[in-house]
Amino acid sequence: xxxxxxxxxxxxxxxxxxxxxxxxxxxxxxxxxxxxxxxxxxxxxxxxxxxxxxxxxxxxxxxxxxxxxxxxxxxxxxxxxxxxxxxxxxxxxxxxxxxxxxxxxxxxxxxxxxxxxxxxxxxxxxxxxxxxxxxxxxxxxxxxxxxxxxxxxxxxxxxxxxxxxxxxxxxxxxxxxxxxxxxxxxxxxxxxxxxxxxxxxxxxxxxxxxxxxxxxxxxxxxxxxxxxxxxxxxxxxxxxxxxxxxxxxxxxxxxxxxxxxxxxxxxxxxxxxxxxxxxxxxxxxxxxxxxxxxxxxxxxxxxxxxxxxxxxxxxxxxxxxxxxxxxxxxxxxxxxxxxxxxxxxxxxxxxxxxxxxxxxxxxxxxxxxxxxxxxxxxxxxxxxxxxxxxxxxxxxxxxxxxxxxxxxxxxxxxxxxxxxxxxxxxxxxxxxxxxxxxxxxxxxxxxxxxxxxxxxxxxxxxxxxxxxxxxxxxxxxxxxxxxxxxxxxxxxxxxxxxxxxxxxxxxxxxxxxxxxxx
Amino acid sequence: xxxxxxxxxxxxxxxxxxxxxxxxxxxxxxxxxxxxxxxxxxxxxxxxxxxxxxxxxxxxxxxxxxxxxxxxxxxxxxxxxxxxxxxxxxxxxxxxxxxxxxxxxxxxxxxxxxxxxxxxxxxxxxxxxxxxxxxxxxxxxxxxxxxxxxxxxxxxxxxxxxxxxxxxxxxxxxxxxxxxxxxxxxxxxxxxxxxxxxxxxxxxxxxxxxxxxxxxxxxxxxxxxxxxxxxxxxxxxxxxxxxxxxxxxxxxxxxxxxxxxxxxxxxxxxxxxxxxxxxxxxxxxxxxxxxxxxxxxxxxxxxxxxxxxxxxxxxxxxxxxxxxxxxxxxxxxxxxxxxxxxxxxxxxxxxxxxxxxxxxxxxxxxxxxxxxxxxxxxxxxxxxx
Numbered sequence: 079x080x081x082x083x084x085x086x087x088x089x090x091x092x093x094x095x096x097x098x099x100x101x102x103x104x105x106x107x108x109x110x111x112x113x114x115x116x117x118x119x120x121x122x123x124x125x126x127x128x129x130x131x132x133x134x135x136x137x138x139x140x141x142x143x144x145x146x147x148x149x150x151x152x153x154x155x156x157x158x159x160x161x162x163x164x165x166x167x168x169x170x171x172x173x174x175x176x177x178x179x180x181x182x183x184x185x186x187x188x189x190x191x192x193x194x195x196x197x198x199x200x201x202x203x204x205x206x207x208x209x210x211x212x213x214x215x216x217x218x219x220x221x222x223x224x225x226x227x228x229x230x231x232x233x234x235x236x237x238x239x240x241x242x243x244x245x246x247x248x249x250x251x252x253x254x255x256x257x258x259x260x261x262x263x264x265x266x267x268x269x270x271x272x273x274x275x276x277x278x279x280x281x282x283x284x285x286x287x288x289x290x291x292x293x294x295x296x297x298x299x300x301x302x303x304x305x306x307x308x309x310x311x312x313x314x315x316x317x318x319x320x321x322x323x324x325x326x327x328x329x330x331x332x333x334x335x336x337x338x339x340x341x342x343x344x345x346x347x348x349x350x351x352x353x354x355x356x357x358x359x360x361x362x363x364x365x366x367x368x369x370x371x372x373x374x375x376x377x378x379x380x381x382x383x384x385x386x387x388x389x390x391x392x393x394x395x396x397x398x399x400x401x402x403x404x405x406x407x408x409x410x411x412x413x414x415x416x417x418x419x420x421x422x423x424x425x426x427x428x429x430x431x432x433x434x435x436x437x438x439x440x441x442x443x444x445x446x447x448x449x450x451x452x453x454x455x456x457x458x459x460x461x462x463x464x465x466x467x468x469x470x471x472x473x474x475x476x477x478x479x480x481x482x483x484x485x486x487x488x489x490x491x492x493x494x495x496x497x498x499x500x501x502x503x504x505x506x507x508x509x510x511x512x513x514x515x516x517x518x519x520x521x522x523x524x525x526x527x528x529x530x531x532x533x534x535x536x537x538x539x540x541x542x543x544x545x546x547x548x549x550x551x552x553x554x555x556x557x558x559x560x561x562x563x564x565x566x567x568x569x570x571x572x573x574x575x576x577x578x579x580x581x582x583x584x585x586x587x588x589x590x591x592x593x594x595x596x
Numbered sequence: 597x598x599x600x601x602x603x604x605x606x607x608x609x610x611x612x613x614x615x616x617x618x619x620x621x622x623x624x625x626x627x628x629x630x631x632x633x634x635x636x637x638x639x640x641x642x643x644x645x646x647x648x649x650x651x652x653x654x655x656x657x658x659x660x661x662x663x664x665x666x667x668x669x670x671x672x673x674x675x676x677x678x679x680x681x682x683x684x685x686x687x688x689x690x691x692x693x694x695x696x697x698x699x700x701x702x703x704x705x706x707x708x709x710x711x712x713x714x715x716x717x718x719x720x721x722x723x724x725x726x727x728x729x730x731x732x733x734x735x736x737x738x739x740x741x742x743x744x745x746x747x748x749x750x751x752x753x754x755x756x757x758x759x760x761x762x763x764x765x766x767x768x769x770x771x772x773x774x775x776x777x778x779x780x781x782x783x784x785x786x787x788x789x790x791x792x793x794x795x796x797x798x799x800x801x802x803x804x805x806x807x808x809x810x811x812x813x814x815x816x817x818x819x820x821x822x823x824x825x826x827x828x829x830x831x832x833x834x835x836x837x838x839x840x841x842x843x844x845x846x847x848x849x850x851x852x853x854x855x856x857x858x859x860x861x862x863x864x865x866x867x868x869x870x871x872x873x874x875x876x877x878x879x880x881x882x883x884x885x886x887x888x889x890x891x892x893x894x895x896x897x898x899x900x901x902x903x904x905x906x907x908x909x910x911x912x913x914x915x916x917x918x919x920x921x922x923x924x925x926x927x928x929x930x931x932x933x934x935x936x937x938x939x940x941x942x943x944x945x946x947x948x949x950x951x952x953x954x955x956x957x958x959x960x961x962x963x964x965x966x967x968x969x970x971x972x973x974x975x976x977x978x979x980x981x
Binding site: 213217218235236238239240242243244245246247248256257258264265268269272308309336337338355382383384387 | 727732733735736738741742744745746748749752753756785786787788818821822823824825826827
């Protein structure tokens with residue numbers, strides 16, 4: 079699936095569009111693409127000067143044309159492999175699990191089955207099944223199931239014998255007869271996951287990633303920031319992306335989730351981190367809050383580093399002039415990350431590295447101001463709010479009245495902090511239009527932003543967040559022809575209908591990689 | 597002689613010729629089952645329950661008969677004419693008079709408490725070529741699969757026990773290098789175990805290899821961070837910070853306790869071979885000086901100098917860790933800088949007397965470097981031609 083060039087001699091014309099350049103709200107009627115780049119933009123019938131040499135003319139039929147979407151937080155390999163895995167998120171009982179496993183076994187006999195997103199809280203049995211339970215549904219292929227946040231695994235007996243299980247490690251669950259139950263947690267789970275993920279051959283990775291990309295170009299995505307490697311993932315994923323980044327239809331900017339600065343320097347990546355966990359999640363009540371969880375008094379999550387440890391690491395990134403992306407959810411984690419940046423900036427005086435905080439779900443006013451001072455970019459996932467925001471969903475359950483404080487997009491933008499948007503795929507769907515909808519229709523009205531600002535998150539701001547604003551993120555002459563044609567006028571369809579908009583055409587570097595326009 | 601290895605992928609061979617390769621999984625399983633029960637009769641009913649639980653009685657009996665016949669056919673009698681298996685009407689078992697070797701039987705002889713023979717333990721350690729009956733799984737044979745699982749857990753525990761015992765014995769005999777080697781093997785099995793990490797760092801300390809201890813700690817800390825998102829525990833952190841303080845004391849101890857030592861070397865030149873003299877000086881200093889101390893110069897200088905003197909890299913690897921990504925080209929300015937840093941580091945504890953033999957043959961780069969060093973006017977370096 080190597081990138082191909084467009085017809086070098088002719089133009090591709092997109093006419094009759096509302097071409098939002100994302101520069102000073104300028105809107106053109108047409109775009110002329112030549113080779114990989116945008117050759118010209120204009121109004122009315124001026125495009126006709128290129129018509130004779132046009133190899134293709136696309137009529138946008140009055141709909142919006144945008145720069146290709148940039149998804150700023152995406153777990154490419156994990157999402158791709160998960161796409162080929164068995165989704166158990168809807169399982170409510172052991173028999174549901176069994177039904178899904180049996181169906182998978184029947185579709186692909188004797189092939190290892192990897193189940194994902196099993197939520198034990200959701201099961202009527204209220205606990206994970208043992209290997210004996212899984213054996214009833216499948217005993218002729220290895221079954222390896224991951225819990226919803228990958229902290230636990232369950233294996234059938236075949237898988238217990240098929241994969242290399244570190245039985246002496248902490249985290250192997252034994253029954254009263256000292257036989258393993260198949261439930262694996264803690265250290266053993268970390269090793270097992272690493273073993274399993276490392277043993278996935280790169281051909282399978284390639285196959286999975288290519289399938290994933292075929293799907294996401296339908297959503298208008300032309301660049302992703304790939305958060306790969308490190309805890310819960312596999313360094314082999316990061317190395318795979320590094321080795322193959324130019325083999326894909328879209329651009330992939332790699333963020334290596336490691337603390338090994340020297341390794342990243344040797345790879346000449348210029349950036350480090352991604353899901354570099356300063357804290358955890360609301361769902362697991364591990365996000366670090368300055369108040370107790372509403373549904374678990376006495377617990378306010380935890381930080382994974384001491385301030386001293388984080389200061390040391392952040393300082394090292396500054397010294398090595400490396401852009402750093404830190405994962406922060408709760409306000410205590412955000413505080414720790416900002417304090418570490420203040421420390422490093424004071425020590426080095428080095429600025430302009432466009433450091434990022436990922437997700438930043440619960441920042442307070444003072445933190446937003448300090449982030450602005452530091453030049454930090456917030457890489458946020460507005461779809462979290464669509465899925466879990468508001469009083470009656472997860473955020474209300476976990477945070478009580480503090481649900482009102484999550485993802486205050488409007489306040490952040492008002493303070494002048496740049497926000498780039500991501501899906502955290504496959505935690506939420508890879509769908510920038512859903513992200514735009516979610517940012518505009520925030521469950522807490524005052525935090526919602528305009529459609530134009532929301533589009534900026536997935537275009538121009540996304541480009542800025544990876545130092546690529548010179549070549550992408552806007553529709554301007556000379557920039558890469560990364561272009562998306564929608565089926566509606568995004569600025570006038572009405573806020574509640576934003577998520578119903580469809581992408582009709584996706585163009586990457588001048589090549590049409592998805593097209594449903596007749 | 598018949599050899600049966602069960603630790604790792606099953607290997608059954610007679611006088612070096614593989615038998616397992618020519619047989620079915622069920623037949624391999626039957627042999628393993630009989631070996632695991634070698635000291636008792638196994639009823640055919642029980643064997644059928646293990647290996648043909650879902651066949652009807654007649655078919656199961658016929659399968660068992662066929663497999664026992666096959667075993668008889670493919671495993672020759674021993675030197676004394678004994679058959680491998682004794683088959684009765686309702687039972688069968690391994691013939692106790694038949695001479696054969698099995699790694700699992702040898703392993704089962706090991707008694708955790710009391711074994712003090714290092715040689716014996718090292719031999720036992722060598723048995724572990726993989727998991728017990730690796731790769732073997734019999735569909736619908738739940739009882740047999742449970743047996744494999746049970747033995748697999750037991751064998752892994754046994755392996756760690758043996759390694760731990762070896763560490764204790766080596767430590768008792770002050771054989772720290774050997775002890776560290778075993779700890780490295782344990783590290784592969786239990787990479788997050790803080791007790792083993794503590795032992796490893798302590799043993800590096802006892803060896804006097806503080807840099808090794810520090811490197812190990814950093815690696816361990818990174819692995820905890822990366823995979824478990826936790827920090828090392830307090831005890832380990834204290835041990836590490838003590839180690840760091842000790843490391844800072846090295847130079848002082850050389851200065852205070854040993855006073856300044858004199859280091860005399862004789863270096864040689866070869867005309868037209870770039871940096872030959874520089875490389876020779878490095879080599880001779882390493883030969884005569886305190887290697888451990890000399891190698892504490894910043895790793896990047898070792899790496900740069902290693903470009904012209906690969907012995908330095910080999911020494912570094914012996915004491916610390918391999919330098920990843922060896923350089924394919926280093927600009928001269930970096931080699932010069934690294935050489936000067938190396939010399940100055942040496943002069944922190946030594947008064948250097950460098951004799952240059954056949955100076956007239958010195959290559960141009962070395963000549964320039966020598967001239968530059970002279971301009972530094974170091975009181976601790978004396979050249980003789």
